[in-house]
Amino acid sequence: MRLCRWGKSGAEKPGIVDSEGRVRDLSKVVAQIGPAELSPRSLRRLGKIKPESLAVVPNGPRLGVPYVGIGKFIAIGLNFSDHAKESGMAVPPEPVVFTKATTCINGPNDDVIKPRNSTKLDWEVELGVVIGTKAQYVSEGQALEHVAGYCIVNDISERSFQLATSQWDKGKGADTFGPIGPWLVTTDEITDPQSLDMWLDVNGRRMQTGNTRTMVFGVANIVSHVSQYMTLMPGDIITTGTPPGVGMGMKPSPVFLDVGDVMALGIRGLGEQRQTVVAAN
Secondary structure: OEEEEEOOOOOOEEEEEOOOOOEEEOOOOOOOOOHHHHOHHHHHHHHOOOHHHOOEOOOOOOEOOOOOOOOOEEEEEOOEHHHHHHOOOOOOOOOEEEEOOHHHEEOOOOOEEEOOOOOOEEOOEEEEEEEOOOEOOOOHHHHHHHEEEEEEEEOOEEHHHHOOOOOOHHHHOOOOOEEEOOOEEEOOOOOOOOOOEEEEEEOOEEEEEEEHHHEOOOHHHHHHHHHOOOOEOOOOEEEOOOOOOOHHHOOOOOOOEOOOOEEEEEEOOOEEEEEEEEEOO
């Protein structure tokens, strides 16, 4: 299934995407898509619904974050060896874990705000992993059983903020720095998260091209690793790192985003995002 939420910001309704890419209204079936709906039992029940039996939402509606109730927004840094190299950093011996503020969460096609005093605004297309059942001390072999599905995340980063200290949260957690969606695609459609092509363009120019097979640490490894010291709950999301091609790593000189720039990004099977950079008020 491809689950989504549609409508005006703050008043989104649940939806499901049919085989033709049209949004169908799911609001008469469930009040919302949240942690309770991410359980295996609930997803099986929703999976029995034929999207064609539901009303089409007209006029290509705005899409919000595909589910509510994100308790933790966890991120993995330097998880593609070529990206670590372009960043001038060593490939890590274990996953580099940090968090993004939940106030950075943004719709997949909503504007990205360039913060005041920002000089090095950057992009990162990433695979997001959505937890469906509580995961605590799970083995790598069991880890994917706790995953409800996958989505696209643009891990927007302000490099001058990020690299000012040894902690990255300042440069990763600003408002609108976490576009998620357009859909939550359940694991029955994405049986192998380590074989997904991914890309990102800025103003129509291809900047990033990669595949999740080149992750240093795969999804199962990451979920298991994090669960050894941080209980993962339904609705938590882990964004798993980016391939090479970020602005900071451009040669002969870095390239950063400015007001008016447009990012378009996608992952095979998970849809596409599109954001315009706007100035802070």
